[in-house]
Amino acid sequence: MMRRGLREVALLAVIAALPASVSAVVQLKWRPPAPLAEGEVSAATARLWGEKVLWVDARARAKWERKKIGGAVLLNAEEWDASVPRFLDEWDPEKAIVVYGDGAQDDAAAGVAHRLKEELKLDGVWVLQGGWDAWQQR
Amino acid sequence: MIEIPEPKVIEWPLRLALGGVFVYAGVMKALDAQQFAIDIQHYELTPWTVSIVAAVYLPWLEIIAGVALLVRRFFVGAIALIGLMAAVFLVAIGSAWWRGLDITCGCFGREENRTNFGQHIALNLAMLVAAGVLFWLEWRARSDSPPPPHSQ
Amino acid sequence: MRFSVFALFFTLASVAHAELVFEKPLQNLHRMREDGHAEARFAFKNTGPETVTIRKVRTACGCTSAKLDRKVFAPGEGSEIVVRFTFGSRKGAQRKMITVVTEDKKEIPLDLRVWVHEPLTISPALVYWKVGEPPMGKTVKLTTSDERIGIKSVASSNPRIAATLLPAKPGEPTMVTVTPADTSQKETAELTVQTDFPADAARSYTIHARVK
Numbered sequence: 001m002m003r004r005g006l007r008e009v010a011l012l013a014v015i016a017a018l019p020a021s022v023s024a025v026v027q028l029k030w031r032p033p034a035p036l037a038e039g040e041v042s043a044a045t046a047r048l049w050g051e052k053v054l055w056v057d058a059r060a061r062a063k064w065e066r067k068k069i070g071g072a073v074l075l076n077a078e079e080w081d082a083s084v085p086r087f088l089d090e091w092d093p094e095k096a097i098v099v100y101g102d103g104a105q106d107d108a109a110a111g112v113a114h115r116l117k118e119e120l121k122l123d124g125v126w127v128l129q130g131g132w133d134a135w136q137q138r
Numbered sequence: 139m140i141e142i143p144e145p146k147v148i149e150w151p152l153r154l155a156l157g158g159v160f161v162y163a164g165v166m167k168a169l170d171a172q173q174f175a176i177d178i179q180h181y182e183l184t185p186w187t188v189s190i191v192a193a194v195y196l197p198w199l200e201i202i203a204g205v206a207l208l209v210r211r212f213f214v215g216a217i218a219l220i221g222l223m224a225a226v227f228l229v230a231i232g233s234a235w236w237r238g239l240d241i242t243c244g245c246f247g248r249e250e251n252r253t254n255f256g257q258h259i260a261l262n263l264a265m266l267v268a269a270g271v272l273f274w275l276e277w278r279a280r281s282d283s284p285p286p287p288h289s290q
Numbered sequence: 291m292r293f294s295v296f297a298l299f300f301t302l303a304s305v306a307h308a309e310l311v312f313e314k315p316l317q318n319l320h321r322m323r324e325d326g327h328a329e330a331r332f333a334f335k336n337t338g339p340e341t342v343t344i345r346k347v348r349t350a351c352g353c354t355s356a357k358l359d360r361k362v363f364a365p366g367e368g369s370e371i372v373v374r375f376t377f378g379s380r381k382g383a384q385r386k387m388i389t390v391v392t393e394d395k396k397e398i399p400l401d402l403r404v405w406v407h408e409p410l411t412i413s414p415a416l417v418y419w420k421v422g423e424p425p426m427g428k429t430v431k432l433t434t435s436d437e438r439i440g441i442k443s444v445a446s447s448n449p450r451i452a453a454t455l456l457p458a459k460p461g462e463p464t465m466v467t468v469t470p471a472d473t474s475q476k477e478t479a480e481l482t483v484q485t486d487f488p489a490d491a492a493r494s495y496t497i498h499a500r501v502k
Contacts, residue, residue: 005214005215008206009215010215012202012203012216013219015202016201017195017198019168020195023168023171023194027194062238077380084496085478088500093418093420093502105389106350107386108350110385110387114383114403115382115384115385118382119383119413120414133179136186137186
């Protein structure tokens with residue numbers, strides 16, 4: 001029964017590969033890039049900015065501690081008051097500020113960017129389109 | 139004395155439930171592979187390329203295995219695959235829970251929508267047990283059946 | 291925007307698809323912290339030639355909820371989405387994104403901006419000078435929402451950046467002038483605005499000052 005079971009596993013695995021291949025072509029190749037919303041920057045463009053970016057992480061502290069875009073400063077809604085002084089120490093008026101959250105469906109980054117512009121009256125504040133998820137998709 | 143029900147009485151509902159759940163879950167994921175890849179990425183267990191491949195392939199494996207279970211074709215293989223997938227999902231969810239990952243809503247704080255880890259783990263455990271029961275029933279049925287006559 | 295095989299067939303089949311038009315997809319509200327929540331109504335109408343079905347209204351987190359009385363709208367019909375944002379401990383300029391997803395997979399973004407006012411609003415919360423810039427004083431406006439709040443003092447954490455409280459005219463915001471001694475080098479200062487309210491636990495607020 002074990003031998004038969006293994007044969008059947010292999011057969012089912014091969015059968016599944018056929019529609020999976022079609023799905024891959026349809027879903028992953030035919031997807032048009034999402035248009036940028038106002039104040040957003042794509043991961044590709046942000047990469048081109050290189051050293052001229054101050055990255056701001058709007059996610060939870062645990063995620064920032066685990067992994068972050070190189071040198072990102074933590075500034076989230078939960079720890080706003082405590083984190084703003086540290087952010088301002090890192091801030092350079094000559095650099096663009098790019099804020100990122102978890103992903104496309106998370107508005108934490110939009111919230112932080114909004115506060116930077118409205119409360120601190122900062123210019124050059126952008127939100128990374130697609131957030132951390134998009135940055136990971138190298 | 140406890141009356142043990144006929145194997146078919148146990149097998150039918152388990153097959154329908156398990157097969158149905160896997161087909162449904164597979165279809166839901168197959169409709170949006172990109173989002174599923176992002177969900178896999180949130181477990182922080184695989185690089186992006188592997189997440190994409192898994193996101194495209196796994197849903198179809200679920201559908202095919204689920205259908206095989208429902209129509210009782212390649213039955214042993216289907217049970218094995220479903221049991222294996224339930225075990226893998228169990229390990230992944232347990233790992234995320236252990237590491238304190240938030241694998242759903244991107245926000246945080248008191249008002250966030252946290253994953254109900256307990257619920258997900260219980261569900262996958264139930265599916266693993268169901269697959270185990272189906273495997274045992276099949277193995278028992280084959281053991282009880284007389285062996286085929288040897289050909290001359 | 292997510293694509294699926296089914297959506298692809300659907301969009302190829304129709305020549306013109308229905309359209310939902312929102313009167314004000316961006317709304318700005320101001321609330322006091324004690325209000326606890328803000329509610330916005332996003333009115334819309336189906337201006338297209340075909341019936342539109344709203345599949346879901348997506349919010350980014352549990353602090354924002356959206357209510358819709360029905361999901362199917364014939365040409366010319368309309369309704370409103372009532373969005374409730376419970377700000378809890380959040381304050382300042384808040385922004386919440388809501389996405390309306392229709393049956394043909396179109397995603398319409400709605401933008402709710404709520405300024406959650408504290409008893410004292412500081413504008414701007416940051417003043418800065420570039421190194422080498424003339425060290426002219428910059429003014430910060432302190433606006434109280436409650437006349438019981440008195441501003442007692444402003445103190446700087448850095449003696450090289452001074453803060454002066456200007457006498458306030460009745461009914462008008464209080465002004466603070468922030469002046470660096472010079473801008474020859476980078477400086478950091480957090481200026482503490484001390485109030486006398488509430489009497490048993492008087493609150494303080496922060497103005498940030500930098501020479502960069």
